[in-house]
Amino acid sequence: EQQSTTVQKPFYITTAISYPNGDPHLGHAYEFIATDAMARFKRLDGFEVFFLTGTDEHGQKMLQTATKEGLTPRQLAQRNSDRFQRAQQGLGISFDRFIRTTDPDHLVACQDIWRKMEANGDIYLDKYAGWYSVRDEAFYIEDDTEIRDGVRYSKETGTEVEWTEEESYFFRLSKYQDKLLELYKNQPDFGAPRSRFNEVIRFVERGLEDLSISRTTFDWGIPVPGNDKHVMYVWVDALTNYLTGVGYPDKDSELFKKFWPADVHVIGKDISRFHAIYWPAFLMSAKIELPKRIMIHGHLHNNGIKMSKSLGNVVSPEDWVTSYGLDQMRFFLLREVPFGADGNYSHDAIVGRMNSDLANNLGNLAQRSLSMVAKNLGGVVPEPGEFTDADQEILAKAAELLGVSRTFYETQEFSRALEATWAVLGDTNAYFAEQEPWVLRKTDPARMATVLYVTLEVVRRVSLLVQPIMPDSASLLLDALGQSEGAGRTFASFDVPLAAGTQLPAPQPIFPKYEEPAEAK
Numbered sequence: 468e469q470q471s472t473t474v475q476k477p478f479y480i481t482t483a484i485s486y487p488n489g490d491p492h493l494g495h496a497y498e499f500i501a502t503d504a505m506a507r508f509k510r511l512d513g514f515e516v517f518f519l520t521g522t523d524e525h526g527q528k529m530l531q532t533a534t535k536e537g538l539t540p541r542q543l544a545q546r547n548s549d550r551f552q553r554a555q556q557g558l559g560i561s562f563d564r565f566i567r568t569t570d571p572d573h574l575v576a577c578q579d580i581w582r583k584m585e586a587n588g589d590i591y592l593d594k595y596a597g598w599y600s601v602r603d604e605a606f607y608i609e610d611d612t613e614i615r616d617g618v619r620y621s622k623e624t625g626t627e628v629e630w631t632e633e634e635s636y637f638f639r640l641s642k643y644q645d646k647l648l649e650l651y652k653n654q655p656d657f658g659a660p661r662s663r664f665n666e667v668i669r670f671v672e673r674g675l676e677d678l679s680i681s682r683t684t685f686d687w688g689i690p691v692p693g694n695d696k697h698v699m700y701v702w703v704d705a706l707t708n709y710l711t712g713v714g715y716p717d718k719d720s721e722l723f724k725k726f727w728p729a730d731v732h733v734i735g736k737d738i739s740r741f742h743a744i745y746w747p748a749f750l751m752s753a754k755i756e757l758p759k760r761i762m763i764h765g766h767l768h769n770n771g772i773k774m775s776k777s778l779g780n781v782v783s784p785e786d787w788v789t790s791y792g793l794d795q796m797r798f799f800l801l802r803e804v805p806f807g808a809d810g811n812y813s814h815d816a817i818v819g820r821m822n823s824d825l826a827n828n829l830g831n832l833a834q835r836s837l838s839m840v841a842k843n844l845g846g847v848v849p850e851p852g853e854f855t856d857a858d859q860e861i862l863a864k865a866a867e868l869l870g871v872s873r874t875f876y877e878t879q880e881f882s883r884a885l886e887a888t889w890a891v892l893g894d895t896n897a898y899f900a901e902q903e904p905w906v907l908r909k910t911d912p913a914r915m916a917t918v919l920y921v922t923l924e925v926v927r928r929v930s931l932l933v934q935p936i937m938p939d940s941a942s943l944l945l946d947a948l949g950q951s952e953g954a955g956r957t958f959a960s961f962d963v964p965l966a967a968g969t970q971l972p973a974p975q976p977i978f979p980k981y982e983e984p985a986e987a988k
């Protein structure tokens with residue numbers, strides 16, 4: 468086949484690596500699902516995808532939590548990293564590697580990039596005296612802190628900071644201020660969305676101080692090469708995971724040559740500075756190509772209340788899967804909130820989406836057209852007659868959806884891709900109601916067959932396109948439409964119309980309406 472001989476373009480995408488100092492929450496799930504949808508979309512669109520995710524296991528926060536729980540940091544990391552990996556599997560996350568920063572190859576990568584930055588004259592030994600937030604694993608200058616009730620907090624994140632004084636290696640971040648501003652100017656899409664990227668740019672414009680990049684007061688980290696009194700600052704270690712994942716420091720490896728630089732790092736708004744300032748500066752210093760894009764998503768709130776471990780209002784992703792179904796949850800999270808924005812979730816909001824978007828607009832349309840084909844046409848895809856203007860109009864709208872989706876996925880605007888898709892479903896429902904195929908059944912069976920064909924053809928295109936978001940349900944829909952597995956379900960088959968004569972299996976409802984559990988008040 469022609470398909471198999473074409474060279475696939477590579478696409479490298481990552482999530483942030485989670486701190487496994489607690490259990491995965493819905494905010495984590497949101498990021499995993501969005502990144503997974505992107506990875507799946509690119510695979511279906513003919514790219515060779517490498518999708519990296521994992522856990523960020525070193526640092527003072529992990530050490531503190533372990534001590535509290537009576538575990539060694541290694542035991543805590545092992546237990547909770549496993550939980551994160553299982554949670555990802557439960558969410559259908561199609562990662563290619565689950566990296567742990569305690570993996571042996573990661574130590575090699577970190578020590579290598581350190582030596583490169585050092586060789587470039589960007590690392591020096593001095594003394595750090597300043598404010599450190601263990602919760603954020605971040606250093607703050609005094610002006611960015613404030614005292615409330617005798618306790619000092621970071622103004623920006625509200626986390627407690629503590630005075631820290633120790634011998635430390637520093638990275639010459641100040642040297643990169645102009646180079647970073649130049650990067651932001653030359654590559655206006657380096658950070659997205661624009662509003663969040665602008666915050667980063669303003670921060671750099673205010674001036675950068677050199678960054679403390681090692682610690683001596685604990686040893687749960689990667690030893691600094693040549694001085695193992697020091698462990699690396701956890702963010703040097705954490706960011707380097709994106710290189711380790713594709714074979715660094717072996718720059719001649721197949722993996723590295725194919726996939727570096729990364730196409731997209733998907734991260735949340737609280738860690739944009741680390742990714743859009745420190746990370747490119749480290750890479751410039753080590754003379755490694757920069758990633759193409761940092762996609763900064765917003766945070767999810769429970770009816771306006773931020774979720775966090777310390778507030779005790781963490782929602783477990785598993786509970787969501789149990790209550791609503793995996794595909795329903797994946798759909799809701801990506802449809803409800805524009806990806807760069809903060810957003811709310813609530814039981815009512817997800818039930819609303821399940822019932823109107825999924826059960827009514829998609830599920831019902833598929834079920835009604837498929838069961839009419841089953842009942843009246845022996846379950847065989849009919850040969851359509853000549854298309855009317857109404858037929859052509861709806862078919863044309865559906866045919867545009869791949870291009871529209873590509874454009875929105877390119878910028879991770881999942882909600883807009885789905886909105887456009889559901890607009891066509893809305894039009895198709897209106898078309899179906901207008902055409903009244905159930906009346907045509909008696910008056911003009913040939914015309915009924917054409918209307919059913921057109922409707923199924925829209926459902927086919929939509930089913931192909933929603934695979935990245937709802938892999939299981941889309942697969943059931945494509946089964947119901949008699950579409951062969953594998954290549955028949957990639958976007959290469961988007962323009963291959965339903966073949967008349969295809970025998971379809973008996974239709975099964977795919978998107979049930981949400982019903983309150985019996986014991987609920």
Ligand code: ME8
Pocket residue numbers: 482483484485486487493494495497498523705706708733734735736737738765766767768774
């Ligand atoms: O920051 N809504 O790990 P982490 C949406 N280890 N996203 C949220 C969220 C919420 N309520 N809460 C957190 C770390 N996130 C570092 C990353 S990367 C080299 C190192 C997102 O477990 C958060 O923004 O605290 C981040 O992108 C991810 O979850 C992991 O957060």
